[in-house]
Amino acid sequence: MSDNQQAITEDQRRRAALIWDYHQMHHPLRPVDVAIGLGSHDLGVATHSADLYRAGLFPTLVFTGGNSPTTAKVFPRGEAVHYREHALCLGVPAEAILLEPKAGNTGQNITLSREVLAAAGITPATVLLVSKPYMERRSFATARKLWPDVEILCTSEPLELDGYMKSIGDEKLVLDMLVGDLQRVIEYPKLGFAIEQQVPEDVHGAYESLIDDGFTSRLITT
Incomplete structure (x- = not known):
């Protein structure tokens, strides 16, 4: 300090x-149709997403996020871009990752990720949101409002x-x-x-x- x-x-x-x-939802992990890694200052989101992909919990992973004042210096190419690069280094294949590089808030993370999935021909019934540990509940509440027809599960790096x-x-x-x-x-x-x-x-x-x-x-x- x-x-x-x-x-x-x-x-x-x-x-x-x-x-x-x-803030943590304590949802039991199980296989889902897709996961969405919510952009932030915390690279642990990408690490945890990669771990869960390698564990076989989902076939498709969306990374979402542009930049904010908090992340511009840490991730100058954008949160989702840096997350993707990190996940690739951890062994996630490029074809498993979809990129949403524009979102500036949690609502846009959900809405724009949904559009990216639709453009790829994917209509999931179950979605796992991967976030910072203290953001699980807010991301859950946002997704349930904006995407009520899918089942939302939440997880974060176990810290x-x-x-x-x-x-x-x-x-x-x-x-x-x-x-x-x-x-x-x-x-x-x-x-x-x-x-x-x-x-x-x-x-x-x-x-x-x-x-x-x-x-x-x-x-x-x-």
């Missing part, structure tokens, strides 16, 4: 762990919160992201972007207290 990064307290870590666990914070290298940023994604889970259904998800009282309390503690850099204006 660099000198300008904020260390978190054990109590803040405990509250963050409640939100971390809530605990402490391991993920070490991989990112900035504990405050991770808590900011956990809080920001939960705000979107709460607020996006009101805007028509996602289906509503019940938030347990202890999770909501942890969310509000972390906002009070200043973990707010990823909040949106509502």
